[in-house]
Amino acid sequence: MRFTWFAALCLAAVSAHAADDPMAGYVGNTSIAVDNAGNSVRVFYRADNVFAARSGDRASNGTWAITSGQLCLTQEATQTVPGKTACVPVEPHQLGDVWIHGARRITLVPGRALTDTPETLAALAALSRVGNTIVAKDPDGTVTRIYWRPDHTFSATRPDWKTEGTWKVEGSSLFLHYNIPRPNMGSDEEMKNATPRKVGEVWGMADRQVTLVAGEQLQ
Structure with a gap:
């Protein structure tokens, strides 16, 4: 089953770095989630509370915020897709960590990694x-x-x-x-x-x- 975009944002936002600055591990970096069928979701977090995401050949943008101890991502509305907000608890992770969430594996890689560079493919290879x-x-x-x-x-x-x-x-x-x-x-x-x-x-x-x-x- 392919990711829905709403579910993808939830999966890609399940962690951050420190209690006093929960987005410290994410800002300027990219989270990658992959399932056993090879479907992947990537989310790049900017310091100005904007994110850019990719799942397969589909791209999206939106905003992120910490609300009541949760990380909330709001997808930018389009003519065909209404904006949606997904909120998940914040958990500690650092660059290079790999963890399992349900049937999917997730890692956090440095920089903007929304395209298939050799380095990004290696991270996906490990996750698979x-x-x-x-x-x-x-x-x-x-x-x-x-x-x-x-x-x-x-x-x-x-x-x-x-x-x-x-x-x-x-x-x-x-x-x-x-x-x-x-x-x-x-x-x-x-x-x-x-x-x-x-x-x-x-x-x-x-x-x-x-x-x-x-x-x-x-x-």
């Missing part, structure tokens, strides 16, 4: 994997599984091998560090020009077939 499992099959049939968590850690399994590790977004790449080196690959892996994926999607990576599956599926 969080809470889900990457299943990679080698040509000989050996399967590696990696479950991604929102706290930037992961669990990985393979026949006769199991470990934990950490992941991060840096530039247009995703980096994985394995606490126990991955067989034939070492301790570190870089996924250059990372691509957002949908649950159920299958793609090739080097000589492996890779699938993104929902939830934690390490067995």
